[in-house]
Amino acid sequence: MSSYSIILYGFILIALISAIGILAVNNVFKAALFLLTCLLSLAAIYVLCLAEFVAVTQILVYAGGVVVVIIFGIMLTTKLTGKPLEVKNGNLFPGLLAALAFASMLVKYQSMMATSTAELSTMSENLVSKTGVELMTNYVLPFELAGLLLLMALIGAAVTTRSTPE
Amino acid sequence: MIEALPLHILSAFLFATGLAIVIIKRNAIVVLMGIELMLNASNVNLIVFNRMHPSTFDGQMFALFVIIVAVCETAVGLAIILRVYRFYKTSVPDHIQELKG
Numbered sequence: 271m272s273s274y275s276i277i278l279y280g281f282i283l284i285a286l287i288s289a290i291g292i293l294a295v296n297n298v299f300k301a302a303l304f305l306l307t308c309l310l311s312l313a314a315i316y317v318l319c320l321a322e323f324v325a326v327t328q329i330l331v332y333a334g335g336v337v338v339v340i341i342f343g344i345m346l347t348t349k350l351t352g353k354p355l356e357v358k359n360g361n362l363f364p365g366l367l368a369a370l371a372f373a374s375m376l377v378k379y380q381s382m383m384a385t386s387t388a389e390l391s392t393m394s395e396n397l398v399s400k401t402g403v404e405l406m407t408n409y410v411l412p413f414e415l416a417g418l419l420l421l422m423a424l425i426g427a428a429v430t431t432r433s434t435p436e
Numbered sequence: 437m438i439e440a441l442p443l444h445i446l447s448a449f450l451f452a453t454g455l456a457i458v459i460i461k462r463n464a465i466v467v468l469m470g471i472e473l474m475l476n477a478s479n480v481n482l483i484v485f486n487r488m489h490p491s492t493f494d495g496q497m498f499a500l501f502v503i504i505v506a507v508c509e510t511a512v513g514l515a516i517i518l519r520v521y522r523f524y525k526t527s528v529p530d531h532i533q534e535l536k537g
Contacts, residue, residue, distance in 0.1 A: 289473060312479070316483055319487045324479075324483060327500060332476075344465055347517070358463075360460065360462045365455075366456060366460070376451065377448050380444040404493045419508055423509075426511075427515035
């Protein structure tokens, strides 16, 4: 077993444990911190799969953006009523049943697939600059549309949360 | 050389955990976290599929656009949650039962 696969399995384990941690804890803030751990270990897995650009985007956008916005949301909602951050669980049995059924279905299907036993090549020609060139040539229309969508969503969010004069 | 199967299984379990969080937890922000987890599970699969065919960049591009759409969803979702919280003083989705503003 090479050191590469030891590191990979370590990050897979961290991601799984922190994902289950979100499910297990009853504190919203701790759940946000578990989400941060999970997203950062996924970024490490992307680096090990030679997708550096996606990994950097993951760290910048998720760890730097989404988790911070979620923590802002938690703080604002608790400030409004002063209640503690506890979360209650409901539908425990149906939820776990649906999750188990989904997981077993996905694992069974993916282990049946012929390609999933293929080994991943680890040659390092997948450079960041090639990703950037690809983004600006073959994928320029979805790139611009994504920018437009982001602008619309952020303006919509700002308009929705503004305090209206009564 | 690594095998792709452990990463597929990781993705399957992340998706199932996100689904369980969405169904079980009774707080709108934690439900939003579960949706983020499900989107990330799909991203893991896209990156691994891109690794199987290293000559193309389709998987990485799809993963990037999934991240962008996830950010839009989080921004709008949190805005709606804050607005609803200000009006109903609750963030339990089951307690919001009337539409009349």
